[in-house]
Amino acid sequence: MVNENLVKDVVKEPYKYGFVTDIETEKIAKGLNEDIIRLISQKKEEPKYLLDFRLKAFKKWQKMDEPDWAGLGYKQIDYQDIIYYSAPKQKEKISSLDEVDPKLLETFDKLGIPLTEQKKLTNVAVDAVFDSVSIATTFREELAEHGVIFCSISEAVKNHSDLIEKYLGTVVPASDNYFAALNSAVFSDGSFVYIPKGVTCPMDLSSYFRINSGDSGQFERTLIIAEESSSVSYLEGCTAPMFDTNTLHAAVVELIALDDASIKYSTVQNWYAGDEEGVGGIFNFVTKRGKCLGKRSKISWSQVETGSAITWKYPSCLLLGEESVGEFYSVALTNNLQQADTGTKMIHIGPKTKSTIVSKGISAGNSINSYRGLVKMGTKAAGSRNYSQCDSMLIGDQASANTFPYIKSQQPNSEIEHEASTCRISEDQLFYLQSRGIEFEEAVSMMVSGFCRDVFNQLPMEFAAEADKLLALKLEGSVG
Amino acid sequence: MQTKMKESDPILEVENLFASTDNLPILKGVSLTVYPGEIHAIMGRNGCGKSTLSKIIAGHPSYNITNGDIKFSGENINSLEPEERSQSGIFLGFQYPIEIPGVSNLEFLRVSTNARRKFLNKEELDTFDFEELVKEKLELVKMDQAFLSRSVNQGFSGGEKKRNEILQMALLEPKIAILDETDSGLDIDALRIVASGIKKISNAQTGIILITHYQRLLDEIEPTYVHVMADGQIIKTGGSDLALELEKKGYEWTDNFVKET
Numbered sequence: 001m002v003n004e005n006l007v008k009d010v011v012k013e014p015y016k017y018g019f020v021t022d023i024e025t026e027k028i029a030k031g032l033n034e035d036i037i038r039l040i041s042q043k044k045e046e047p048k049y050l051l052d053f054r055l056k057a058f059k060k061w062q063k064m065d066e067p068d069w070a071g072l073g074y075k076q077i078d079y080q081d082i083i084y085y086s087a088p089k090q091k092e093k094i095s096s097l098d099e100v101d102p103k104l105l106e107t108f109d110k111l112g113i114p115l116t117e118q119k120k121l122t123n124v125a126v127d128a129v130f131d132s133v134s135i136a137t138t139f140r141e142e143l144a145e146h147g148v149i150f151c152s153i154s155e156a157v158k159n160h161s162d163l164i165e166k167y168l169g170t171v172v173p174a175s176d177n178y179f180a181a182l183n184s185a186v187f188s189d190g191s192f193v194y195i196p197k198g199v200t201c202p203m204d205l206s207s208y209f210r211i212n213s214g215d216s217g218q219f220e221r222t223l224i225i226a227e228e229s230s231s232v233s234y235l236e237g238c239t240a241p242m243f244d245t246n247t248l249h250a251a252v253v254e255l256i257a258l259d260d261a262s263i264k265y266s267t268v269q270n271w272y273a274g275d276e277e278g279v280g281g282i283f284n285f286v287t288k289r290g291k292c293l294g295k296r297s298k299i300s301w302s303q304v305e306t307g308s309a310i311t312w313k314y315p316s317c318l319l320l321g322e323e324s325v326g327e328f329y330s331v332a333l334t335n336n337l338q339q340a341d342t343g344t345k346m347i348h349i350g351p352k353t354k355s356t357i358v359s360k361g362i363s364a365g366n367s368i369n370s371y372r373g374l375v376k377m378g379t380k381a382a383g384s385r386n387y388s389q390c391d392s393m394l395i396g397d398q399a400s401a402n403t404f405p406y407i408k409s410q411q412p413n414s415e416i417e418h419e420a421s422t423c424r425i426s427e428d429q430l431f432y433l434q435s436r437g438i439e440f441e442e443a444v445s446m447m448v449s450g451f452c453r454d455v456f457n458q459l460p461m462e463f464a465a466e467a468d469k470l471l472a473l474k475l476e477g478s479v480g
Numbered sequence: 481m482q483t484k485m486k487e488s489d490p491i492l493e494v495e496n497l498f499a500s501t502d503n504l505p506i507l508k509g510v511s512l513t514v515y516p517g518e519i520h521a522i523m524g525r526n527g528c529g530k531s532t533l534s535k536i537i538a539g540h541p542s543y544n545i546t547n548g549d550i551k552f553s554g555e556n557i558n559s560l561e562p563e564e565r566s567q568s569g570i571f572l573g574f575q576y577p578i579e580i581p582g583v584s585n586l587e588f589l590r591v592s593t594n595a596r597r598k599f600l601n602k603e604e605l606d607t608f609d610f611e612e613l614v615k616e617k618l619e620l621v622k623m624d625q626a627f628l629s630r631s632v633n634q635g636f637s638g639g640e641k642k643r644n645e646i647l648q649m650a651l652l653e654p655k656i657a658i659l660d661e662t663d664s665g666l667d668i669d670a671l672r673i674v675a676s677g678i679k680k681i682s683n684a685q686t687g688i689i690l691i692t693h694y695q696r697l698l699d700e701i702e703p704t705y706v707h708v709m710a711d712g713q714i715i716k717t718g719g720s721d722l723a724l725e726l727e728k729k730g731y732e733w734t735d736n737f738v739k740e741t
Contacts (some may be wrong), residue, residue, distance in 0.1 A: 429580055432580070434539075434561065434562035435539070435563075435565075435572050436566055436592035436652070437563050437567045438563060438588075440561070442591070446587075446588070447580060447582070450580060450581060450583035450631070451581065453582040
């Protein structure tokens, strides 16, 4: 038997992003009703079609029930006890980064996302979102030269209204599910990306989401459109302070890929997970979906999920275009009392479509880690293929891992393959590594990284290093 | 047991060692002293405690020492962690090398080698320098470079796993190597490769303990001493001719031995 206490020490997690920025914020009153929605829309100076979109979504949401099929255990959320709009007070119009409150810049600096001209990351453009608003977006001019639009979604509503009106809600309709409906009613900010025809985005694009306020929810909305023969790699990172209350995060992400376009969407999610007793932490209820609209289009999701008290998230692909490709690569690490219910849906609609699912779940402590996925072959999906691999690793003897693969095929001329495995870090493996001079903690971390290798290989370079570090950090204990 | 006077200090001293797992006694008073340059063969039936002895010397957490001491370079190591033992120069060649999926063999060998080098106050090697070193050592065990990019022992044949063990021994340059049935499951050619590797790595400063069932490894590597183990004790010690006699007469011959004192 593995020394349980030692393992527990090793997986103990120091959360390094738990600080709160002391900044004056503009918050609206708690609660959710039509007036609140009108107020949000008004603050953002939105056109009427968007207000209508919100109000319609709200009406639908009111008729819906909170989903309970994932069997997640949490205290009932009081939706009237949440603030739906919270923004740091800034000057009315900000023309350059110099006018951004230094406290905000400092915050992102501390998170490793410097925004100022002198310090900004050189190989990636960043959109920094703080509570309900986007603070700054770097490299905008450089990207504009290539015709790439990268800005906050609020700005896109003002400046690229035609695209918003055409695409918003077309991948994730407001009525899709409870949390998507809520998001559609109250979404505040998020990122907007448009890659024109034939353009390969010259650098990675990235959004960094920061929840600062303890009593407001974050409802961001991201929309990425890749025109014919274009491609883009988009990264997303998230952190939040340590509060002993739960904060709701209900985001919607929509991706659209036209003929021969490719979108790679990578997430490192490290929201605050709550403490060892399960107090506090983010409720992460997210709807992410991509539509492979065009022929030979490709959407690839990769995610490293380490944070949040509860994660409920299924980045999915609708494979409409002939020969379109969907991919899902996921690592989910849960510890203490965290619950993760994550996976994907690959909906094969067009012929000769292909999808790959690789999911690695690691559960430690008393956590519950589930893979839930659907592979569906529609009547017209002749010659389509899916390959799924779902592996779970258990650390200690109190954690649990589940796999719920759903397979529906209406097309006899299609192939679906599913492999699943569960393993435990064995004492023999640890002893083998230790007997080669490798310390216990490093041995565990090596094996966990090794277990996740297939997924890490799919992440963009800088992100792969970050993910590896993040897992090591999560697995870092009092030893050494 | 050796009583002769030696010029140098012993590398390893096992003194009246009693050990158990799950309250089941396995070792019942083993004593063994290894001096630099010596090769000790330990033979005996399955279940006599040979492998347990090797694991306890390497620090396996499943066994409890209930009495006696293990000294390495004169220091008691009873309470040292397995990694500390390895870093200070104790090497265990596994009977069944463990598969570690996803961890590249190259990275594993590098981290392991650097842990030992750090202990020796030698500079740690980066990937490039390490590749140079490992290429050199691959020659010793006639292994292909392709082994380096695979996961540790995963999908290796029995012979490849054993050669990978000897490769690790070559990289770690231990003061004492305990090779637990390194010869089992090897064909004649692989046995020769492994034996010649062991001979090239060992020198007048190192000690070797070979745990084996068969004479054929000892044909390749002549032991200084042969010990016969039964029921958790060393019951007879002799020169290399003891192994030959054992080969001829079988373990039944040892059944009537009483522990020599």
